Structures are given as structure tokens and as C-alpha cells.
Amino acid sequence: DTAVSQTPKYLVTQMGNDKSIKCEQNLGHDTMYWYKQDSKKFLKIMFSYNNKELIINETVPNRFSPKSPDKAHLNLHINSLELGDSAVYFCASSDSWTGVARGYTFGSGTRLTVV
Amino acid sequence: EDQVTQSPEALRLQEGESSSLNCSYTVSGLRGLFWYRQDPGKGPEFLFTLYSAGEEKEKERLKATLTKKESFLHITAPKPEDSATYLCAVRVNNAGNMLTFGGGTRLMVKP
Numbered sequence: 001d002t003a004v005s006q007t008p009k010y011l012v013t014q015m016g017n018d019k020s021i022k023c024e025q026n027l028g029h030d031t032m033y034w035y036k037q038d039s040k041k042f043l044k045i046m047f048s049y050n051n052k053e054l055i056i057n058e059t060v061p062n063r064f065s066p067k068s069p070d071k072a073h074l075n076l077h078i079n080s081l082e083l084g085d086s087a088v089y090f091c092a093s094s095d096s097w098t099g100v101a102r103g104y105t106f107g108s109g110t111r112l113t114v115v
Numbered sequence: 116e117d118q119v120t121q122s123p124e125a126l127r128l129q130e131g132e133s134s135s136l137n138c139s140y141t142v143s144g145l146r147g148l149f150w151y152r153q154d155p156g157k158g159p160e161f162l163f164t165l166y167s168a169g170e171e172k173e174k175e176r177l178k179a180t181l182t183k184k185e186s187f188l189h190i191t192a193p194k195p196e197d198s199a200t201y202l203c204a205v206r207v208n209n210a211g212n213m214l215t216f217g218g219g220t221r222l223m224v225k226p
Contacts (some may be wrong), residue, residue: 004158010212023143031212040201043159043216090158100135103149103204105212 003027006091013081014115021076021110023091031090031096032056032074033104036065049074050096071099081114088112117142119209120218128224131192136201136220139185148186151180151202156215160203179183193224 004025013019025032034046034054041064047066054066063079074091088111092104118141128134140148150160163172165181174177176197178189188201200221204214207215 033213035216041153041202041219041221043202043204045213045215048211048213051209055211092158096212103151103161103164104159105161108158114159 002111003105004091004093004107006110009108009110010113012113014082015081015083016053017081018079019078019081020078020111021089021091021112023074023076023107024094025029025072025093025105027092027093027105028069029093029095029105031094032068033092033094034074034076035092035106037109039087043090047074047076048079074109078112083114086112086114103115117205117210117215119203119205119217121201121203121216121220123220124218125221126223128190128193128222130194130224130226132135133189133191133193136188137185137205138188138217140203140205140217141158141184142205142207142215146208147184147206148181149204149206150177150186150188151204153200155204162201165177190222193222195224195226198222198224 024115031050033048035043049068052068065077068074091107094104122137150162153159163179168183200219202219204216
């Protein structure tokens with residue numbers, strides 16, 4: 001039973017298209033995140049949601065919009081895709097009650113390729 | 116600005132050859148240092164959390180240590196299945212639950 005699941009795993013699309021990535025967690029965590037991992041393996045925070053409320057919004061283009069319908073889901077919608085958006089996007093979750101003592105639980109990632 | 120730097124970027128070891136990975140950090144107030152393992156095509160998997168200088172954690176062939184400026188991940192008698200990218204991350208004051216990651220060390224253990 002997957003703890004944090006992302007779909008799709010692979011996404012190949014043309015420049016200018018709009019796409020969405022979905023994330024769901026069944027751990028009962030109250031905080032979810034989107035991270036971007038570039039080709040050099042650096043993981044950078046994009047967004048953080050706590051109980052459906054946006055907590056962190058790092059400097060990302062307005063073309064990226066997260067949406068959290070409930071605390072178990074955090075989706076990422078990207079408008080007008082650009083070549084530079086190609087990367088692996090990871091969803092993660094944590095439990096604020098434990099102070100993220102065990103770190104995050106990550107999904108398996110979505111590899112986005114913009115051509 | 117909080118910074119996390121890992122070295123080396125890549126490390127090749129023979130099976131059984133012990134070594135250490137380094138994670139140095141410059142942060143405003145450390146609330147935790149985390150080590151993760153990432154296999155190709157997968158998300159990072161949690162290994163350890165360290166909170167204060169002098170603290171140590173162990174798991175099988177891995178041992179993590181922490182000082183006021185850096186953390187080491189010691190690998191004793193590694194096996195090929197230990198091959199992965201090892202990431203460290205920090206949680207700091209006034210940043211909620213956000214983690215700042217280093218660039219990782221890619222470890223390759225040859226039989």
C-alpha cells in the first residue's frame with residue numbers, strides 16, 4: 001500500500017502546453033510539499049501546504065499553481081510549459097505534530113520532459 | 116542564506132572498503148539534520164535525524180554523526196546494495212517544516 005503516490009510517473013509534453021501532476025498520501029499527515037529536483041540532483045522546495053492552507057511559496061513562476069482539495073491531496077498544475085521546467089517533481093508529506101522528526105515521506109517522483 | 120554542501124559529489128568504493136561522506140552546513144539555527152538515501156528512479160528514503168552536536172545514529176553499516184558545522188555518514192564494509200545517492204538536509208529556525216537539501220553524494224560500491 002503506497003504511502004505517497006504520484007501520477008503520472010512520466011510526462012512528456014510540448015512547450016506551451018498545460019499539465020497537472022497529482023499526489024495523494026494515506027499516512028494521515030497534515031503537511032504536504034512539492035519539491036523540484038534538477039539534473040544535478042538538487043532538491044528545492046516549491047510549495048508547502050498544511051491542512052489545505054499554503055504555508056510556503058518559494059520563488060517559482062506564476063505558471064505553477066498548487067491545489068489542495070483536502071489534506072490528503074496536493075496537486076500541481078503547470079501552465080504554458082517551458083523547456084526549463086524539465087525536471088523530476090517530488091511530492092512529500094510530514095506530520096507537524098512530530099515536528100518532522102522522521103523527515104518527509106516522498107513519492108516516487110514525476111519525470112517531466114518538455115520538448 | 117542557509118547553505119548545505121555535500122562532498123564528494125561521487126565516490127567509488129570496493130566492497131568492504133569503509134569511507135565517509137561529508138555534509139557541511141551554514142545555517143541560522145539548526146533544528147535538525149536529516150540523511151536520506153535515493154535510489155535511481157525513486158524518491159528519497161529517510162535514514163536518520165540528528166539534532167545536536169555529538170549525537171550519533173546507526174543503522175546496519177551506516178553511522179551518522181553531527182558537529183556544529185558538519186555531519187558525516189560513515190559507511191563500514193559497504194556492499195554493492197549500498198550504492199545510491201545519499202542526501203543530507205537541514206531544518207532551521209523560522210522555516211517551519213521546510214528542509215533545505217544538499218546536492219548529494221553518489222556512492223558506487225563495486226564487488
